[in-house]
Amino acid sequence: MSSSNAIIAKDLTKKYADGVLAVDHASFTVKRGEIFGLLGLNGAGKSTTIKMLSTLVPPTSGSASILGFDVLKDGIEIRKRIGVVQQLESYDRNLTVRSSLSLYANLWDIRRGDILKEIESLTQKFGLRDVLDRKIRWLSYGQRRRLQVAREFLHKSDLLILDEPTVGMDVLARHSFLDYCRETVKEQNKTIFYTTHIISEAEYLCDTVAVIHHGRIIALDSPNDLKKKYTNVHVVSIILRNRADISRLSGDIDKIPLVQKKEEITDSPGVRIVTQDPFAFMTEFAKIVESESFEVESLTISEPSLEDVIVQLIGNEEQQSLDEKEKRLRSVSVDMRSS
Ligand SMILES: Nc1ncnc2c1ncn2[C@@H]1O[C@H](COP(=O)(O)OP(=O)(O)OP(=O)(O)O)[C@@H](O)[C@H]1O
Ligand SMILES: [Mg+2]
Numbered sequence: 398m399s400s401s402n403a404i405i406a407k408d409l410t411k412k413y414a415d416g417v418l419a420v421d422h423a424s425f426t427v428k429r430g431e432i433f434g435l436l437g438l439n440g441a442g443k444s445t446t447i448k449m450l451s452t453l454v455p456p457t458s459g460s461a462s463i464l465g466f467d468v469l470k471d472g473i474e475i476r477k478r479i480g481v482v483q484q485l486e487s488y489d490r491n492l493t494v495r496s497s498l499s500l501y502a503n504l505w506d507i508r509r510g511d512i513l514k515e516i517e518s519l520t521q522k523f524g525l526r527d528v529l530d531r532k533i534r535w536l537s538y539g540q541r542r543r544l545q546v547a548r549e550f551l552h553k554s555d556l557l558i559l560d561e562p563t564v565g566m567d568v569l570a571r572h573s574f575l576d577y578c579r580e581t582v583k584e585q586n587k588t589i590f591y592t593t594h595i596i597s598e599a600e601y602l603c604d605t606v607a608v609i610h611h612g613r614i615i616a617l618d619s620p621n622d623l624k625k626k627y628t629n630v631h632v633v634s635i636i637l638r639n640r641a642d643i644s645r646l647s648g649d650i651d652k653i654p655l656v657q658k659k660e661e662i663t664d665s666p667g668v669r670i671v672t673q674d675p676f677a678f679m680t681e682f683a684k685i686v687e688s689e690s691f692e693v694e695s696l697t698i699s700e701p702s703l704e705d706v707i708v709q710l711i712g713n714e715e716q717q718s719l720d721e722k723e724k725r726l727r728s729v730s731v732d733m734r735s736s
Contacts, residue, residue, distance in 0.1 A: 400465050403429045403556050403588035404450060408459035411445050411612075419445040421612035422459065427605070429555070432582055432589045434603035436596060436707060442612040443592040444484050447560045450590065451481045464556055480549030484560040486541060490534035494525055494544055497533060498551060505552035515551060522577050523547040524570055539565040546574065550581065559591040563598060571595075575602050596704040608707055610714050620703045627706045630657070631675040632699045635682070636667035638692035643668065649685045653678060658708055667694075671705045 404427035411420040420442040427433040435443050448454040450461055452472040461468045463475045488497055495516065502512040520526050523543045528536060536544065542565040549557055563571045575598060581587055593599055599606050600620045608616040616623060637646060643666050650659055650668060655678045658671040672678045675698050686693060701709075 401429055402462075403427045403431070404433075404461065404463055404590060406446075406450070406459070406461040409446065409449060409456050409461050410458045411442075411449060411454065412457045419612055420449070420456075420609075423607075423609065423612070423614050424459075425607050425614060425617055427588060427590055429588050430582060430586045431604045432578065432591070432602050434599035434606040435590070435592045435609055436594075436599055436606055437592075437609040438711065441609045443609060444560050445612075446609065447481075447483070447558055447590075447592065451479060451558050452476060453483075478554055478556065480552060480554040480557040482546050482549050482557075482559040482562050484564075486545065488533055488541070488545065488548075491532060493530050493532055494520070494536070495529045497544065498548060501548050501551055507552065519547045519550060522573065524573065539567055539570060542566055543570060543574075550577075553585070554587070556588045556590070559589065561592050561594070563593060563595065571598065578602060596707055597702065600703040606703070608710060610711055615714055616707075616710055624701060624703060624706055627701065627709060629673050630671055630701045630705055630709050631673070632669060632671055632701050632705060633675050633678060633682075634662065634667060634669045634695075634697050634699065636662070636665050636694040636696075638666075638694050640666035642666075642689075642691050645689065646685075646691060649689065650682075653681045653685075655681065657712065658705060665694075671701060671709070 404425070406426075407424050408422040409420055409424070410418075410422055412418050423442070423446060435446060437443050445454070449456050449468060450463060452468050452475050455469060464478055466474045468475065492500065498516045498519070499512060502515060507515060520529055523546070525540065525543055525547065528540055533541060533544065542562070546559065546562045549559070563574060566574060578589055579602065582589060603620060605617070605619055606623065607614050618626065635646070637643060643661065647659070647661065647668055650656055650670060655672045655674050656670045657673065660669050661667070662669050670678070685691070
Protein backbone atom coordinates (compact mmCIF):
# COMPACT_ATOMS: atom_id res chain seq x y z
CA MET A 398 0.00 0.00 0.00
CA SER A 399 1.70 3.15 -1.17
CA SER A 400 -0.52 5.83 0.39
CA SER A 401 1.28 8.09 2.84
CA ASN A 402 -1.80 8.05 5.07
CA ALA A 403 -2.54 5.32 7.61
CA ILE A 404 -6.06 6.51 8.47
CA ILE A 405 -8.47 8.73 6.59
CA ALA A 406 -11.77 9.37 8.37
CA LYS A 407 -14.45 11.40 6.62
CA ASP A 408 -17.59 12.52 8.45
CA LEU A 409 -17.40 9.41 10.58
CA THR A 410 -20.61 9.21 12.61
CA LYS A 411 -21.98 6.74 15.16
CA LYS A 412 -25.49 6.92 16.52
CA TYR A 413 -26.20 4.04 18.93
CA ALA A 414 -29.56 2.24 18.84
CA ASP A 415 -30.82 4.22 21.85
CA GLY A 416 -30.28 7.47 19.94
CA VAL A 417 -26.97 8.57 21.54
CA LEU A 418 -24.92 10.44 18.95
CA ALA A 419 -21.49 9.30 20.17
CA VAL A 420 -19.44 10.50 17.19
CA ASP A 421 -20.66 13.29 14.96
CA HIS A 422 -19.09 13.80 11.50
CA ALA A 423 -15.49 13.32 12.66
CA SER A 424 -12.95 13.94 9.89
CA PHE A 425 -9.20 13.55 10.27
CA THR A 426 -6.15 12.07 8.55
CA VAL A 427 -3.33 10.21 10.27
CA LYS A 428 -0.08 10.11 8.31
CA ARG A 429 2.07 7.00 8.28
CA GLY A 430 4.79 7.11 10.91
CA GLU A 431 2.88 9.60 13.03
CA ILE A 432 1.67 9.42 16.65
CA PHE A 433 -1.85 10.81 16.74
CA GLY A 434 -3.67 11.51 20.01
CA LEU A 435 -7.42 11.72 20.43
CA LEU A 436 -8.24 13.71 23.54
CA GLY A 437 -11.52 14.48 25.25
CA LEU A 438 -13.58 14.24 28.42
CA ASN A 439 -15.38 11.08 29.62
CA GLY A 440 -18.09 10.17 27.13
CA ALA A 441 -16.69 12.45 24.40
CA GLY A 442 -16.61 9.64 21.82
CA LYS A 443 -12.98 8.43 21.91
CA SER A 444 -13.63 4.70 22.42
CA THR A 445 -16.46 4.73 19.90
CA THR A 446 -14.09 6.27 17.33
CA ILE A 447 -11.52 3.57 18.14
CA LYS A 448 -14.14 0.83 17.79
CA MET A 449 -15.14 2.12 14.35
CA LEU A 450 -11.51 2.39 13.19
CA SER A 451 -10.73 -1.12 14.38
CA THR A 452 -13.94 -2.45 12.74
CA LEU A 453 -15.58 -3.54 16.01
CA VAL A 454 -18.64 -1.38 15.43
CA PRO A 455 -19.83 -0.11 12.05
CA PRO A 456 -20.26 3.62 11.50
CA THR A 457 -23.82 4.87 11.02
CA SER A 458 -22.58 7.12 8.24
CA GLY A 459 -19.35 8.54 6.87
CA SER A 460 -16.29 6.49 5.97
CA ALA A 461 -12.86 5.47 7.20
CA SER A 462 -9.98 3.97 5.34
CA ILE A 463 -7.34 2.07 7.35
CA LEU A 464 -4.04 1.36 5.56
CA GLY A 465 -6.02 1.74 2.35
CA PHE A 466 -8.85 -0.64 3.37
CA ASP A 467 -12.44 0.31 3.98
CA VAL A 468 -13.81 -0.24 7.51
CA LEU A 469 -17.19 -1.32 6.19
CA LYS A 470 -16.02 -3.71 3.46
CA ASP A 471 -12.56 -4.93 4.49
CA GLY A 472 -12.86 -5.79 8.18
CA ILE A 473 -10.80 -8.97 7.95
CA GLU A 474 -7.97 -7.34 6.00
CA ILE A 475 -7.84 -4.49 8.50
CA ARG A 476 -7.86 -6.75 11.58
CA LYS A 477 -4.98 -8.78 10.12
CA ARG A 478 -2.87 -5.66 9.83
CA ILE A 479 -3.49 -3.66 12.99
CA GLY A 480 -2.78 -4.06 16.69
CA VAL A 481 -5.57 -2.93 19.00
CA VAL A 482 -5.73 -2.35 22.75
CA GLN A 483 -9.30 -1.80 23.85
CA GLN A 484 -10.23 0.05 27.01
CA LEU A 485 -11.56 -3.19 28.54
CA GLU A 486 -9.20 -5.95 29.67
CA SER A 487 -9.02 -9.08 27.54
CA TYR A 488 -6.90 -12.21 28.19
CA ASP A 489 -6.97 -15.73 29.47
CA ARG A 490 -6.33 -15.23 33.18
CA ASN A 491 -5.12 -18.82 33.66
CA LEU A 492 -2.12 -18.43 31.37
CA THR A 493 1.23 -17.17 32.58
CA VAL A 494 2.69 -14.01 31.07
CA ARG A 495 5.16 -16.14 29.09
CA SER A 496 2.54 -18.53 27.70
CA SER A 497 0.14 -15.72 26.87
CA LEU A 498 2.84 -13.91 24.87
CA SER A 499 3.94 -17.15 23.15
CA LEU A 500 0.36 -17.88 22.18
CA TYR A 501 0.05 -14.44 20.67
CA ALA A 502 3.36 -14.76 18.86
CA ASN A 503 2.14 -18.01 17.29
CA LEU A 504 -1.19 -16.48 16.33
CA TRP A 505 0.63 -13.64 14.62
CA ASP A 506 2.94 -16.02 12.72
CA ILE A 507 6.15 -14.75 14.26
CA ARG A 508 9.06 -17.01 13.23
CA ARG A 509 9.62 -19.71 15.88
CA GLY A 510 13.28 -18.81 16.19
CA ASP A 511 12.42 -15.17 16.96
CA ILE A 512 9.69 -15.74 19.55
CA LEU A 513 11.96 -16.20 22.57
CA LYS A 514 14.08 -13.17 21.67
CA GLU A 515 11.03 -10.99 21.09
CA ILE A 516 9.45 -11.99 24.40
CA GLU A 517 12.71 -11.35 26.25
CA SER A 518 13.08 -7.91 24.75
CA LEU A 519 9.45 -6.87 25.19
CA THR A 520 9.15 -8.05 28.78
CA GLN A 521 12.35 -6.14 29.51
CA LYS A 522 10.94 -2.97 27.93
CA PHE A 523 7.59 -3.29 29.68
CA GLY A 524 9.01 -4.22 33.09
CA LEU A 525 7.49 -7.72 33.09
CA ARG A 526 10.67 -9.81 33.44
CA ASP A 527 10.04 -10.63 37.10
CA VAL A 528 6.52 -11.91 36.48
CA LEU A 529 7.15 -13.92 33.29
CA ASP A 530 6.03 -17.17 34.92
CA ARG A 531 3.21 -15.74 37.02
CA LYS A 532 -0.40 -16.43 36.07
CA ILE A 533 -2.18 -13.39 34.66
CA ARG A 534 -4.88 -13.64 37.33
CA TRP A 535 -2.25 -12.85 39.98
CA LEU A 536 -0.83 -9.78 38.25
CA SER A 537 -1.60 -6.31 39.55
CA TYR A 538 -3.86 -4.10 37.41
CA GLY A 539 -0.93 -2.06 36.08
CA GLN A 540 1.03 -5.22 35.22
CA ARG A 541 -1.96 -6.63 33.35
CA ARG A 542 -2.29 -3.37 31.41
CA ARG A 543 1.41 -3.49 30.52
CA LEU A 544 0.99 -7.05 29.28
CA GLN A 545 -2.06 -6.13 27.22
CA VAL A 546 -0.13 -3.31 25.56
CA ALA A 547 3.14 -5.28 25.17
CA ARG A 548 1.22 -8.02 23.36
CA GLU A 549 0.25 -5.62 20.57
CA PHE A 550 3.87 -4.60 20.06
CA LEU A 551 4.78 -8.23 19.51
CA HIS A 552 3.47 -8.46 16.00
CA LYS A 553 4.84 -6.29 13.28
CA SER A 554 1.67 -4.40 12.46
CA ASP A 555 2.03 -1.06 10.73
CA LEU A 556 -0.70 0.56 12.79
CA LEU A 557 -1.44 0.38 16.50
CA ILE A 558 -4.76 1.66 17.83
CA LEU A 559 -4.59 2.04 21.60
CA ASP A 560 -7.46 3.11 23.86
CA GLU A 561 -5.96 4.62 27.02
CA PRO A 562 -2.95 2.29 27.07
CA THR A 563 -1.33 3.99 30.07
CA VAL A 564 -4.28 3.72 32.46
CA GLY A 565 -3.09 2.02 35.64
CA MET A 566 0.61 2.23 34.72
CA ASP A 567 2.79 3.81 37.40
CA VAL A 568 4.82 6.88 36.56
CA LEU A 569 8.01 4.94 35.65
CA ALA A 570 6.15 2.41 33.50
CA ARG A 571 4.33 5.26 31.77
CA HIS A 572 7.54 7.13 30.96
CA SER A 573 9.33 4.09 29.63
CA PHE A 574 6.24 3.17 27.59
CA LEU A 575 6.11 6.66 26.04
CA ASP A 576 9.81 6.51 25.15
CA TYR A 577 9.36 3.01 23.74
CA CYS A 578 6.50 4.25 21.53
CA ARG A 579 8.69 7.04 20.20
CA GLU A 580 11.59 4.69 19.50
CA THR A 581 9.43 2.05 17.83
CA VAL A 582 7.67 4.57 15.63
CA LYS A 583 11.02 5.90 14.48
CA GLU A 584 12.77 2.54 14.02
CA GLN A 585 9.91 0.53 12.54
CA ASN A 586 7.95 3.34 10.91
CA LYS A 587 4.83 2.35 12.79
CA THR A 588 1.79 4.59 13.17
CA ILE A 589 0.10 4.99 16.54
CA PHE A 590 -3.44 6.24 17.08
CA TYR A 591 -4.17 6.53 20.77
CA THR A 592 -6.37 8.09 23.41
CA THR A 593 -5.46 9.39 26.84
CA HIS A 594 -6.75 11.62 29.59
CA ILE A 595 -3.24 12.69 30.52
CA ILE A 596 -2.71 15.70 28.33
CA SER A 597 0.91 16.30 29.34
CA GLU A 598 1.57 12.77 28.06
CA ALA A 599 0.00 13.58 24.68
CA GLU A 600 1.97 16.82 24.57
CA TYR A 601 5.18 14.81 25.01
CA LEU A 602 4.30 12.00 22.61
CA CYS A 603 2.01 13.16 19.82
CA ASP A 604 2.81 14.74 16.48
CA THR A 605 -0.85 15.64 16.08
CA VAL A 606 -3.74 15.84 18.53
CA ALA A 607 -7.47 16.02 17.93
CA VAL A 608 -9.83 17.23 20.63
CA ILE A 609 -13.23 15.56 20.57
CA HIS A 610 -16.16 17.04 22.49
CA HIS A 611 -19.71 15.64 22.43
CA GLY A 612 -18.65 13.55 19.42
CA ARG A 613 -17.36 16.49 17.39
CA ILE A 614 -13.71 17.23 16.60
CA ILE A 615 -13.27 20.78 17.87
CA ALA A 616 -9.51 21.13 17.30
CA LEU A 617 -6.91 19.33 15.23
CA ASP A 618 -3.26 20.34 15.10
CA SER A 619 0.23 19.69 16.41
CA PRO A 620 0.47 20.41 20.16
CA ASN A 621 2.76 23.39 19.42
CA ASP A 622 0.53 24.92 16.77
CA LEU A 623 -2.51 24.44 18.97
CA LYS A 624 -0.75 26.36 21.70
CA LYS A 625 0.32 29.08 19.25
CA LYS A 626 -3.26 29.50 18.01
CA TYR A 627 -4.43 30.12 21.55
CA THR A 628 -1.74 32.46 22.75
CA ASN A 629 -4.57 34.63 23.99
CA VAL A 630 -4.35 32.51 27.15
CA HIS A 631 -1.55 33.15 29.63
CA VAL A 632 -0.42 31.55 32.81
CA VAL A 633 0.38 33.68 35.87
CA SER A 634 2.31 31.92 38.64
CA ILE A 635 2.32 33.59 42.03
CA ILE A 636 4.66 32.31 44.73
CA LEU A 637 4.19 33.61 48.29
CA ARG A 638 6.78 33.78 51.09
CA ASN A 639 4.48 32.16 53.56
CA ARG A 640 2.62 28.88 52.91
CA ALA A 641 0.07 29.76 55.59
CA ASP A 642 -1.28 32.55 53.34
CA ILE A 643 -2.12 30.23 50.42
CA SER A 644 -5.72 29.37 51.25
CA ARG A 645 -6.55 33.08 51.87
CA LEU A 646 -4.89 34.01 48.57
CA SER A 647 -6.74 31.23 46.77
CA GLY A 648 -10.10 32.44 48.14
CA ASP A 649 -9.35 36.03 47.07
CA ILE A 650 -8.35 34.94 43.56
CA ASP A 651 -11.69 33.11 43.21
CA LYS A 652 -13.36 36.53 43.38
CA ILE A 653 -11.46 37.83 40.31
CA PRO A 654 -13.70 37.18 37.28
CA LEU A 655 -10.79 37.08 34.78
CA VAL A 656 -9.50 33.74 36.07
CA GLN A 657 -10.35 30.75 33.84
CA LYS A 658 -8.50 28.07 35.75
CA LYS A 659 -6.68 28.02 39.09
CA GLU A 660 -4.52 25.39 40.74
CA GLU A 661 -2.16 25.28 43.68
CA ILE A 662 1.51 24.73 42.85
CA THR A 663 2.69 21.58 44.61
CA ASP A 664 6.39 22.16 45.17
CA SER A 665 6.26 25.78 46.39
CA PRO A 666 3.70 27.93 48.23
CA GLY A 667 1.97 29.32 45.20
CA VAL A 668 -0.98 29.43 42.84
CA ARG A 669 -1.01 29.06 39.08
CA ILE A 670 -3.84 30.72 37.19
CA VAL A 671 -4.87 30.87 33.52
CA THR A 672 -6.30 34.09 32.17
CA GLN A 673 -6.90 35.80 28.84
CA ASP A 674 -5.93 39.17 30.28
CA PRO A 675 -2.87 38.83 32.52
CA PHE A 676 -2.41 42.58 32.90
CA ALA A 677 -5.99 43.23 34.03
CA PHE A 678 -5.55 40.27 36.38
CA MET A 679 -2.37 41.82 37.81
CA THR A 680 -4.20 45.09 38.50
CA GLU A 681 -6.85 43.20 40.48
CA PHE A 682 -4.20 41.09 42.16
CA ALA A 683 -2.22 44.20 43.23
CA LYS A 684 -5.33 45.45 45.06
CA ILE A 685 -5.57 42.15 46.95
CA VAL A 686 -1.88 42.21 47.90
CA GLU A 687 -2.28 45.74 49.21
CA SER A 688 -5.38 45.08 51.30
CA GLU A 689 -4.30 41.65 52.58
CA SER A 690 -0.58 42.41 52.92
CA PHE A 691 0.63 39.16 51.37
CA GLU A 692 4.38 38.83 50.89
CA VAL A 693 4.96 37.88 47.26
CA GLU A 694 8.17 35.97 46.52
CA SER A 695 7.76 35.97 42.73
CA LEU A 696 5.26 36.56 39.98
CA THR A 697 5.75 35.27 36.45
CA ILE A 698 3.71 35.24 33.25
CA SER A 699 4.26 32.32 30.87
CA GLU A 700 2.78 30.53 27.88
CA PRO A 701 0.03 27.97 28.53
CA SER A 702 0.45 24.20 28.54
CA LEU A 703 -1.56 22.05 26.11
CA GLU A 704 -3.85 21.18 29.02
CA ASP A 705 -4.59 24.87 29.67
CA VAL A 706 -5.43 25.34 25.99
CA ILE A 707 -7.74 22.33 25.90
CA VAL A 708 -9.56 23.35 29.08
CA GLN A 709 -10.08 26.77 27.48
CA LEU A 710 -11.27 25.24 24.17
CA ILE A 711 -13.80 22.96 25.85
CA GLY A 712 -14.94 25.82 28.10
CA ASN A 713 -15.55 28.01 25.01
CA GLU A 714 -17.54 25.21 23.34
CA GLU A 715 -19.69 24.76 26.45
CA GLN A 716 -20.31 28.51 26.68
CA GLN A 717 -21.24 28.68 23.01
CA SER A 718 -23.75 25.85 23.31
CA LEU A 719 -25.23 27.48 26.44
CA ASP A 720 -25.58 30.79 24.53
CA GLU A 721 -27.25 29.00 21.61
CA LYS A 722 -29.67 27.20 23.95
CA GLU A 723 -30.57 30.49 25.61
CA LYS A 724 -31.10 32.15 22.21
CA ARG A 725 -33.40 29.29 21.13
CA LEU A 726 -35.37 29.51 24.39
CA ARG A 727 -35.74 33.28 23.95
CA SER A 728 -36.98 32.92 20.36
CA VAL A 729 -39.48 30.23 21.46
CA SER A 730 -40.84 32.49 24.17
CA VAL A 731 -41.09 35.44 21.69
CA ASP A 732 -42.97 33.14 19.24
CA MET A 733 -45.35 32.06 21.98
CA ARG A 734 -46.03 35.62 22.98
CA SER A 735 -46.69 36.74 19.39
CA SER A 736 -49.00 33.80 18.57
N1 LIG B 1 -23.05 0.58 23.12
C1 LIG B 1 -23.51 1.79 23.45
N2 LIG B 1 -24.84 2.07 23.43
C2 LIG B 1 -25.28 3.32 23.73
N3 LIG B 1 -24.50 4.36 24.04
C3 LIG B 1 -23.18 4.13 24.11
C4 LIG B 1 -22.61 2.85 23.81
N4 LIG B 1 -21.27 2.93 23.94
C5 LIG B 1 -21.01 4.22 24.28
N5 LIG B 1 -22.15 4.93 24.40
C6 LIG B 1 -22.29 6.37 24.72
O1 LIG B 1 -21.60 7.08 23.71
C7 LIG B 1 -20.92 8.22 24.25
C8 LIG B 1 -19.43 8.11 23.89
O2 LIG B 1 -18.88 7.01 24.61
P1 LIG B 1 -17.36 6.58 24.48
O3 LIG B 1 -17.19 5.31 25.21
O4 LIG B 1 -16.98 6.63 23.05
O5 LIG B 1 -16.64 7.79 25.25
P2 LIG B 1 -15.10 7.99 25.65
O6 LIG B 1 -14.68 9.31 25.08
O7 LIG B 1 -14.32 6.80 25.29
O8 LIG B 1 -15.19 8.15 27.24
P3 LIG B 1 -14.14 7.67 28.39
O9 LIG B 1 -13.10 8.75 28.45
O10 LIG B 1 -14.99 7.67 29.62
O11 LIG B 1 -13.62 6.33 28.04
C9 LIG B 1 -21.21 8.20 25.75
O12 LIG B 1 -22.28 9.07 25.98
C10 LIG B 1 -21.60 6.76 26.03
O13 LIG B 1 -22.50 6.68 27.11
MG1 LIG C 1 -13.24 5.42 26.36
